Amino acid sequence: MEWWQFLLSFFVGLAVLMVIGLPVAIAFLLVNLAGVFYLWGGVSGFNQLILSIDSSISTFVLVPVPMFILMGSIMFYSGIAQRMIEVLDQWLGFVAGRLSVLAIGAGAVLGTLTGMAMGSVAMLGSTLTPEMERHGYAKSMSIGPILASGGLAILIPPSTLAIVLASLGGFSVAKILIGIIVPGLMLAVLCIGYIIIRAKLRPDEAPAYYAPRVPIARRLRDAALYLVPPVCIVVMIIGLIFFGTATPTEAAAIGTFLTFVLAFLYRKLNWRVLVKGVSSATQLSVMILIILTGSAAFSQLLSYSGATAAITSLANEMPVHPLLLLVMMQLIVMFLGMFIEQTSIVxxxxPIFLPIVHQMQWDPIWFGIIMMVNLEMATITPPFGLSLFVMKGIAPANTTMGDIYRAAVPFILINILLMGLMIAFPDVVLWLPNQMK
Structure with missing residues (x-):
């Protein structure tokens, strides 16, 4: 069998299994089994598959994944995250599109706590959407910002997807966690700028309303009690990684421990919070790790079939500018993002893109973070972006999928603009990681 026939058979089999409803992890395992049986000498090849599965998850690099997820779960179920949003609301003032701006700001805060887009969309959608509807906000100005806010969870450290991407790509977890900071903040600023300009041009879509003023003394007290401590934990994690004082794994362990201490000091660390937080973190961590088990075997099958060498050679010989090749690769990710979730896309x-990245001598951190923005966009890309369906489940009863799709479009375009800036100006991504020790 030629390499392209093997690759086509692999993806057709994977697509069929996913269409009939099998989970991604199980579908990937089955097509890997078929590939191993065909290429590695039948049943005896399964021993190598077991070793590949073991090596793919028995790595120190992946330890931060369950740590960061547990940290976010405890902050979420103990109410720390909700209290932070309330404090942000006190300081927001009377900007145009106030609640939409709050959604972006709260999404950035939740991103530092959860690292998961769908969790952020679910929480903000259930709390802010009814409030926006009550104040007469247009659907595009209520649903759209909440969808965009969820994506910030992927682009603001600690990001679970960034660790997974670095692990699979074999590059620095620390550098990619630091590298996503500037693009994440740029995305938040672009979204807020768009919301404010649109609210000023079309005030009927985000009507102004009276919000009671909170005395400055109370705002300062609440910020000191409920905003500064959790933010300090996240800043400390980033600082430990940036200055090389601790590895991402050590920083994750310290951050998780301090989160438990903070919940205890707030008198929120009870049995219910522990059970829900640990249970949620365990389920999510196991799901991610199961998906990762197919990675090593898939990479080895690609190499053994000759697909890796052939694709790399084909990319190198294409009569196009390398940047056009990069754009084509991102278009493939965009297309996949319409149908499957981010970890599966990675x-x-x-395994197919990384040899091309090395052949073209691109910085893998730069490429990885561009891909992170693309993967962030996948959560809100019609027709099957997962955040779209989460939003449908919590949106007002008269909201259609068409309303949600239309609300997502401006923020998809903002993501594409950010990717263009990152491709045109690589220092946007690489400046901060290059300052690391």
Missing amino acids: LVTI
């Missing part, structure tokens, strides 16, 4: 594309 699992499928990184």
Whole structure:
């Protein structure tokens, strides 16, 4: 079988299994089993598959994944995250599109706590959407910002997807966690700028309303009690990684421990919070790790079939500018983002893309973070972006999928603009990681 026939058979089999409803992890395992049986000498090849599965998850690099997820779960179920949003609301003032701006700001805060887009969309959608509807906000100005806010969870450290991407790509977890900071903040600023300009041009879509003023003394007290401590934990994690004082794994362990201490000091660390937080973190961590088990075997099958060498050679010989090749690769990720979730996209594309990245001598951190923005956009890309369906489940009863799709479009375009800036000006991504010790 030629390499392209093997690759086509692999993806057709994977697509069929996913269409009939099998989970991504199980579908990937089954097609890997078929590939191993065909290429590695039948049943005896399964021993190598077991070793590949073991090596793919028995790595120190992945330890921060369950740590950061547990940290976010405890902050979420103990109410720390909700209290932070309330404090932000006190300081926001009377900007145009106030609640929409609050959604972006709260999404950035939740991103530092949860690292998961769908969790952020679910929480903000259930709390802010009814409030926006009550004040007469247009659907595009209520649903759209909440969808955009969820994506910030992927682009602001600690990001679970960034660790997974670095692990699969074999590059620095610390550098990619630091590298996503500037693009994440740029995305938040672009979204807020768009909301304010649109609210001023079309005030009927985000009507002004009276918000009671909170005395400055109370705002300062609440910020000191409920905003500064959790933010300090996140800043400390980033600082430890940036200055090389601790590895991402050590920083994650310290941050998780301090989160438990903070919940205890707030008198929120009870049995219910522990059970829900640990249970949620365990389920999510296991799901991610199961998906990762297919990565090593898939990479080895690609190499053994000759697909890796052939694709790399083909990319090198294409009569196009290397940047056009990069754009084509990102278009493939965009297309996949319409149908499958981010971790699965990483699992499928990184073993194919990474040899091309090395052949073209691109900085893998730069490429990885551009891909992170693309993966962030996948959560809100019609027709099957996962955040779109989360939003449908919590939106007002008269909201259609068409309303949600239309609300997502401006923020998809903002993401594409950010990707263009990152491609045109690589220092946007690389400046901060290059300052690390």
